[in-house]
Amino acid sequence: MDFTRAFIEREAFEADVREVERELSGPVVHMSYDLDYDSTGDPAVHFKIVLPDESFKRDKLLDEIQHVSYVVKQKLQPVVRWGVYPYFRFRSKSTYESSPEPGWG
Numbered sequence: 001m002d003f004t005r006a007f008i009e010r011e012a013f014e015a016d017v018r019e020v021e022r023e024l025s026g027p028v029v030h031m032s033y034d035l036d037y038d039s040t041g042d043p044a045v046h047f048k049i050v051l052p053d054e055s056f057k058r059d060k061l062l063d064e065i066q067h068v069s070y071v072v073k074q075k076l077q078p079v080v081r082w083g084v085y086p087y088f089r090f091r092s093k094s095t096y097e098s099s100p101e102p103g104w105g
Contacts, residue, residue: 004043004083006035013082020075027051027064029093038085045084047072050096065090 006013013035021031030050038044055064069088072078078086 006045006078006082006084007043010035016076016082020072023075024068024071027055027068030096035084038087043084044087045078045082046087046089048089048091050091050093053092053094056092 017031017033021028024031028049029052032048034046034048036044036046049068051064051068055061065088068090069086072088073086076082076086078084
């Protein structure tokens with residue numbers, strides 16, 4: 001059994017994630033996550049974030065990914081407050097809609 005706060009207080013963690021998603025409603029279309037473990041066995045949160053198609057233009061992509069990752073880490077404080085290491089995956093809205101993948105909903 002894991003005693004990490006995010007695992008114990010899942011509803012509160014979910015509420016905080018949804019609050020961050022609302023704050024990022026411009027650059028983020030949708031955000032989902034899985035609470036799990038990373039490859040070393042440490043508690044982790046794996047974020048799956050859908051961005052608007054225009055965010056995937058070469059001159060914008062890095063800035064958008066850095067901005068969203070920064071805001072999530074600053075607002076949610078996954079390591080300090082919740083005891084989970086954050087990992088991020090990003091998809092464009094058109095890819096998300098044309099190729100549904102389990103866990104991205």
